Each structure stands twice: as C-alpha cells, then as structure tokens.
Amino acid sequence: MAQQYTRKMIREVFVEMLNEKPFDKITIKNIVTKCEINRKTFYYYYENLYSIIHEIFESEIENVIIKYNETHSWEECFIFAARTSIKNKRAIYHIFNSVHREELERYLYSIAGNVMFRYVEDINREIKASEEDAKIIARFYQSALTNMVLHWIADGMKDEPEKIIKRIGLLFDGNIALSLKRSKEI
Amino acid sequence: MAQQYTRKMIREVFVEMLNEKPFDKITIKNIVTKCEINRKTFYYYYENLYSIIHEIFESEIENVIIKYNETHSWEECFIFAARTSIKNKRAIYHIFNSVHREELERYLYSIAGNVMFRYVEDINREIKASEEDAKIIARFYQSALTNMVLHWIADGMKDEPEKIIKRIGLLFDGNIALSLKRSKEI
DNA sequence: AAGGCAGTGTCCGGTTTTCGGACACTGCCT
DNA sequence: AGGCAGTGTCCGAAAACCGGACACTGCCTT
Numbered sequence: 418m419a420q421q422y423t424r425k426m427i428r429e430v431f432v433e434m435l436n437e438k439p440f441d442k443i444t445i446k447n448i449v450t451k452c453e454i455n456r457k458t459f460y461y462y463y464e465n466l467y468s469i470i471h472e473i474f475e476s477e478i479e480n481v482i483i484k485y486n487e488t489h490s491w492e493e494c495f496i497f498a499a500r501t502s503i504k505n506k507r508a509i510y511h512i513f514n515s516v517h518r519e520e521l522e523r524y525l526y527s528i529a530g531n532v533m534f535r536y537v538e539d540i541n542r543e544i545k546a547s548e549e550d551a552k553i554i555a556r557f558y559q560s561a562l563t564n565m566v567l568h569w570i571a572d573g574m575k576d577e578p579e580k581i582i583k584r585i586g587l588l589f590d591g592n593i594a595l596s597l598k599r600s601k602e603i
Numbered sequence: 604m605a606q607q608y609t610r611k612m613i614r615e616v617f618v619e620m621l622n623e624k625p626f627d628k629i630t631i632k633n634i635v636t637k638c639e640i641n642r643k644t645f646y647y648y649y650e651n652l653y654s655i656i657h658e659i660f661e662s663e664i665e666n667v668i669i670k671y672n673e674t675h676s677w678e679e680c681f682i683f684a685a686r687t688s689i690k691n692k693r694a695i696y697h698i699f700n701s702v703h704r705e706e707l708e709r710y711l712y713s714i715a716g717n718v719m720f721r722y723v724e725d726i727n728r729e730i731k732a733s734e735e736d737a738k739i740i741a742r743f744y745q746s747a748l749t750n751m752v753l754h755w756i757a758d759g760m761k762d763e764p765e766k767i768i769k770r771i772g773l774l775f776d777g778n779i780a781l782s783l784k785r786s787k788e789i
Numbered sequence: 790a791a792g793g794c795a796g797t798g799t800c801c802g803g804t805t806t807t808c809g810g811a812c813a814c815t816g817c818c819t
Numbered sequence: 820a821g822g823c824a825g826t827g828t829c830c831g832a833a834a835a836c837c838g839g840a841c842a843c844t845g846c847c848t849t
Contacts, residue, residue, distance in 0.1 A: 458837070811828100817824085
C-alpha cells in the first residue's frame with residue numbers, strides 16, 4: 418500500500434482542488450505544494466494534469482466493470498457511478514465546462530458500453546441471438562444511455578439516480594429481450 | 604510529509620492493535636501484514652516492538668513540553684496528557700499489565716518531572732530561591748504527581764482528569780510558593 | 790514593446806526508502 | 820524430536836523521492 422501512497426495523494430488533492438476551482442486554475446505547482454512533495458515526484462507518476470483525469474476515468478471504468486461482475490445488474494452499476502459523481506459534483510462540473518468535456522463524454526460512453534454489452538450478453542444467454550446482433554443492440558442502448566447521463570450532468574445532477582433508473586428501466590425492460598428475439602427471426 | 608508516512612503507519616497500526624490485544628499477542632509479522640509492507644521495512648524504522656513504545660513515550664513527552672511552553676499551566680498539560688491517555692485507554696492498560704509497566708512508570712515520571720520543574724521554575728522567578736532548592740521541591744512533587752497518575756491508571760482511568768486536577772490543585776496551590784519562600788529563610 | 794515573473798517539461802545526477810530472498814536462532818506446540 | 824511461526828540480520832537490488840539547472844511559454848506590468 419505504502420508504494421502508491423504518493424500517487425494516490427496527488428490524485429486526491431487534485432480532485433479536491435477540482436471541487437473548488439476550474440481546471441485551468443489548477444497548477445502542478447499547486448498540487449505538489451499542497452502534497453509537500455517535490456515537483457519532480459509529480460512527473461514521476463504523471464505526465465501532466467491531463468493524465469490524472471485520464472487515470473481517474475480509467476479506474477472508474479474498471480470499478481464499474483467490477484461492480485457489474487459482482488451484481489450483474491445495470492441498475493446497481495448506474496447508482497454506484499452516479500453516487501460517485503454526485504460526491505464530486507463540482508469537480509465533474511469543472512471538467513464538463515473545460516476543454517475536457519470531450520474526454521468526459523468518451524468516458525461516459527465507455528462506461529455505458531461496458532455495462533450495456535455485459536447486460537445484453539447476460540440476457541442473450543437465454544435467447545441465444547447471434548453475437549453480432551447482441552452487439553448492435555447493446556450499442557444502440559449505449560448511446561441512448563450516454564446521452565441521458567450527459568443531460569443529467571448538464572442539468573446539474575439534480576435528479577436522484579433512482580429516478581432516472583426508473584425512467585431508463587421503462588425503456589429497457591422487455592425491450593432488449595424483445596429486440597434480441599426479433600433479430601433472431603430476421 | 605510522504606517520507607515518514609510508513610513510520611507513522613507502523614506506529615498507528617501498532618497502537619490500534621494494542622487497543623485490541625495485549626502486547627505479547629502482537630507480532631512484527633502482524634503489523635507488517637496489516638500495513639502491507641515488507642518485514643524489512645519495519646526493521647528500517649524500528650529495532651523491535653519495544654522501540655515503538657519507546658518512541659511513542661518520547662514523542663508524548665515532547666508534546667507535553669510543547670504544551671507547557673505554550674500555556675505555562677500544569678493543569679492544561681495534565682488534561683492534555685490525560686485525554687490522550689483516555690483515547691488509548693486499552694492500549695495503556697495493556698502496557699500497564701505487561702513487561703513494560705516499568706517503562707510506563709519511567710515515562711510518567713519523566714512527564715511529571717518536565718511539567719513540575721518548569722512549573723516550579725515559573726513560580727520561583729518571583730520568589731528567587733536558589734535553583735538547588737527549586738529542584739528539590741520540584742522533585743518532591745514530581746514523584747507525588749507520578750504516583751497519583753499511576754493510581755489513576757491502575758484504577759481504570761475512570762475519574763475525569765478535571766476531578767484529579769482539582770484534588771492536586773489543593774496540594775499545590777500556595778504550597779509550592781510557600782516551600783520556596785521557607786527554603787530561602789533556612 | 791520590453792522586461793519580469795510564474796509555471797512547465799526535461800535534463801543531469803544523488804539519496805532515501807522499500808523490497809526479496811536467504812540464513813541461523815528461539816520458543817512453542819503436540 | 821520434529822514441525823512451525825516469528826525473529827533479527829546478512830546480502831544486494833529496485834523503487835521512490837529529491838535538488839538544481841535549463842530553455843520555453845504565456846501572462847502581466849509599466
């Protein structure tokens with residue numbers, strides 16, 4: 418554990434700052450000063466500020482995958498991810514309103530993809546449509562889900578995750594299975 | 604800061620364990636496993652378990668001295684030390700009931716000494732008895748105070764520190780000044 | 790517009806901190 | 820009497836951290 422302690426500290430201090438001020442007001446100097454480490458140590462772990470954001474996204478994607486493998490429930494994945502986001506509401510707001518909105522979108526798309534592909538796969542285990550069809554269907558819902566979340570963020574993350582889940586549930590329930598069955602008939 | 608992180612962690616985990624189980628049930632292996640560090644790293648900082656206790660005592664003595672230099676009040680020093688002790692009640696209980704009672708006594712004696720010598724010195728600044736006399740008087744109260752605290756610990760640290768302070772205060776107030784004055788007359 | 794200033798990214802290197810594996814030794818357990 | 824867990828110590832190696840310097844960039848000042 419002690420190994421990656423400094424790396425973790427840098428990440429945490431960065432997110433902390435991102436919760437206070439926009440991305441372009443944060444400097445590497447700021448971070449290393451607050452962490453009481455040498456500036457070189459920062460470069461030992463990260464190339465630049467951008468790569469911290471990248472790492473955070475990567476690890477969050479991993480977390481969601483782990484969550485799905487544990488629960489096999491997209492609902493729980495969503496709540497889990499949403500709760501994490503709400504915790505760092507302002508940080509996400511600052512990423513959303515900076516040059517990194519693109520990265521955020523890619524990240525959401527990736528998360529949604531991971532959940533949806535696994536979810537459709539789970540359902541398809543019984544229906545046994547072709548893998549190709551399953552992928553197409555998953556991708557269809559992936560963008561829909563991503564877009565929904567993006568709107569939720571743009572709207573200030575006001576709605577409770579559970580509320581959105583219900584709404585999405587109405588769009589999912591039965592529909593995915595139905596789509597899979599239909600694609601078998603074609 | 605990051606430098607001494609591991610050392611601090613070892614200390615904290617040790618105290619944590621000492622709050623759970625007696626000293627002789629704690630092994631170095633236990634600690635390094637819980638800290639997720641290499642056993643060698645332990646030896647990098649400490650010789651053995653005993654030296655952690657020693658270090659803790661040393662640093663606590665320092666803290667009390669700092670406290671006295673800030674406040675010039677033995678009462679506040681006492682409350683400060685007692686509160687720290689109560690926080691780790693069971694740890695102290697386990698030290699008290701192990702081969703390290705002796706070390707604990709020496710530590711208390713040292714703390715009491717530091718406080719009393721400074722306190723008597725402060726009072727003597729006005730009275731101006733000889734340094735020699737001041738030391739004798741301080742040493743007299745030092746053992747008395749130590750013994751009182753030892754009994755407090757043996758009794759399970761039940762009494763509130765403030766209560767004991769009042770009791771000690773009755774023995775101190777005026778008496779020290781009086782003793783100093785008398786020793787001048789001899 | 791020129792100079793000052795803060796932050797960046799990168800170079801050199803050096804020191805501190807952590808690790809892995811091995812050994813003999815002790816005490817305990819059964 | 821033998822097995823087993825923990826200890827203290829040896830070796831060397833690797834990872835983590837640091838200090839100072841450099842050129843470069845963008846911003847702010849006056």
